[in-house]
Amino acid sequence: VAEECGMGRMINVVMQSAFFKxxxxxxFEESIQLYKNTIRKSYGHRGEAVVQKNYEMIDKALDAITEITVPAEWKNLSDRMLNYEQTYDKAIGVLAKNKAYHMNAAEFTKNIQAPIALLKGDDIPVSAFASDELVGGKVPLGTSKVEKRGVALEVPEVDMDKCTQCNTCAMSCPHAVIRPFLLSQYEVDNKPAAFDARPAKGGAEVAGLHYRIQVSPYDCTGCEVCVNACPDNALSMKHLSEVSETSGKNWEYAMGLPDRSSRFDTTSLKGSQFHQPLLEFH
Incomplete structure (x- = not known):
């Protein structure tokens, strides 16, 4: 409803209207009228067009309310989320093999992080926290990468024909979910079909390599900062449901590429973005 009214992801008016209904x-009539009065008072200084968009959201929200009948048998369903558990099993395996992360990260994810995510925190024994590395509430580094929350409705997709390889998008991302990658010819020959790469620009540092900007769809928050920062209009937002499978596979492939950051100095904008971010997926 908010998108139809030109308000993007700003759904507070929609939800508040449904609440009053x-x-x-x-x-009901009194509450809606009072709400519209409040909207005019709050947003009137932004212009009549903004006020009318909010009014339109109220009216459309009321028409869009749909009753959902919850099947009675749902109360007997198991709370085991097999797919989610399988996702964590896979992530734990990745962490165990990745020496760049804390040695205890895989154990922490399996014994503490995963049960909490599965709403089974009450089942965690005190002994799980007894490790010297966890005493005092310490948390291993690098564990946010396994959460893969998928909170964004839309995520950025890159048009490599427009991309000038400036790395501004990676620099601007507050969560380090969109990054540049460099590939050898062998890696280009074995990449997923949708992993579109171009010959890298930058002289001897990247001679013989190919370049790709890739986003982690399930870590992205959909803030659009990268889209607005891109000087070449090479990024556009796509619904997560449309690109999650392809983009997810692309990200997994990118994460398996060799680290080539040693070719670049950390003091330049472009060069710094090839290095491992100190904060990611937070």
Missing amino acids: LSKVMG
């Missing part, structure tokens, strides 16, 4: 905390 369903909760019956006060007379």
Whole structure:
């Protein structure tokens, strides 16, 4: 509804309108009129167009309310989320093999992080926290990469024909989820079909290599900072459901590429983005 009214992801008016309709905390007609008065008072200084968009959201939200009948048998369903558990099993394996991360990260993810994510925190024994490396509430580094929350409705996709390889998008991302990668010819020959790469620009440092900008779709928050920062309009937002499978496979492939950051100085904008971020996926 918010998108139809030109308000993007700003759904607060939509949800508040539905609340007034369903909760019956006060007379419906009165509550909506008071709400519209509040909107005019709050957003009137931004212009009549903004006020009318909010009014439109209220009216469309009320028409869009749909009753969902919850099947009675749902109360007997198991709370085991097999796919989620399998995702963690895979992530734990990745962590165990990745020497760049804390030696205890895989154990922490399996024994503490995964049960909490599965809403089974009450089942965690005290002994799970007894390790010297966890005493005092310490958390191993590098564990946020396994969460893969998938909170974004839309994620950026790159048009490599427009990309000038400036790395501005990677620099601007507050979560380090969009990054540049360099590939050898062998890696280009064995990449996923959708992993579109171009000959790298930059002289001797990248001679013979190919360049790719790739986003981690399940770590992205959909803030669009990278899209707005790109000087070449090479990034556009796509619905997560449309690109998650392809983009997810691309990210997995990118994560398996060799680290070539030693070719670059950390003092330049472009060069710094080839190095491992100190904060990621937070």
